[in-house]
Amino acid sequence: MPSNLNRTVLLIFLSLICQQAFTQKNPLIKAIWQLEEHGIERIDTDSRGNIFFTTPNGHLRQYNDSGDSINFYAPNFSAGISRLDAHWTVSVFLFYESQQRFEILDRFLSPLSSKSMADLGLTGFFSQATPGNNHSIWLYDETDLSLKKINYNNRNLVQEQPLNILFPESSLQILQLIERKNLLFVQVSNEAVYILDNQANFIKAIPIASKIPIFIESESIFYLENNKVLKNNFITGELAAAAIPDTYEFTGLAVTNKTLVLTHPKGLIAFARPENF
DSSP, X not given: OOXXXXXXXXXXXXXXXXXXXXXXXSOBOOEEEEEEOTXXXXXXXXXXXOEEEEOTTSXXXXXXXXXXXXXXXXXXXXXXOSEEEOTTXXXXXXXXXXXXXXXXXXXXXXXXXXXXXXXXXXXXXXXXXXXXXXXXXXXXETTXXXXXXXXXXXXXXXXXXXXXXXXXXXXXXXXXXXXXXXXXXXXXXTTEEEEEETTOOEEEEXXXXXXXXXXXXXXXXXXXXXXXXXXXXXXXXOEEEEEOOSSSOOOEEEEOSSEEEEEETTEEEEEEOOTTO
C-alpha cells in the first residue's frame, strides 16, 4: 500500500496532468479591450454587436464591439435596473423591480414607452420581467409564485401559470426570464434553466447550477463555470468550453459575433471569441 505522502504526491501529479490537458484543449482566450466601470449590474448585446450595460444609479451605457462609447441613457428617476434586454435590436427593454415599472427605448436610447404594473391593472409584487412577442411581457409574481404574460398595449392577460405546481421541487429563486424564438427560459439560481413554450408549457430542464445570468444565442446557452465560458446546445446537448483567466471574479456574460464580454466588480473585459464557438 502506498504511504499517505506517496498518495498525496500522486494526486497532485494527476491534477497537474489534467490541468495541462485542459489548457492544451482549451487555451486561454485573448483579451482585446477592457473598460473600467465600477458596479456594472446588467449586460446584454444586440444583433449588431453593440454592448449595453447598466450601473447602480440606473444609467444605461452603449458601446460598440470595438469598445467605443456610442450612447448613454439616464431616466428621470434614480433606480437600479433589474432586467436589461437589448436582443430585439429595434428596442431596448428595462425593468425596475423597486419601481415596479418597465421602459422601452428605441435603438437610439430614446424612450418609447414607460408603464408601471398598476398601469397594466396588475397587483402583487413582480421580481422578474422580460419582453415577448406581439407587445407582450412575461412577469414573475412572487405573491402567488406565478408566471404571467400580459399584452402591455391592451392589458390583456395572455397566460398565467403557477410555477410552484409546474416545478414543485424547485426553490423558485428566479434569477431571470428570457424569451427567444417562442421559447421562454426560466433560470433558477444555483439550480437549472427550465425551458417552456410560448403557452408556458414545460419542455425540458438544463442542469445549469449558476447564480450568474446566462446568455442565449440561437440554440445555445452560454454560462460561466470554473474559469470557463461554457456553450451548451439545448437542442443536441453538445457542450463546448473556452478557458478564461482567473484574474477577476466574473459576474456577468454577453456574446457578440466577435467577442465574449465578461463583467467583474471593477469593469468589463472583451475577449476574442474563439472560432466555431
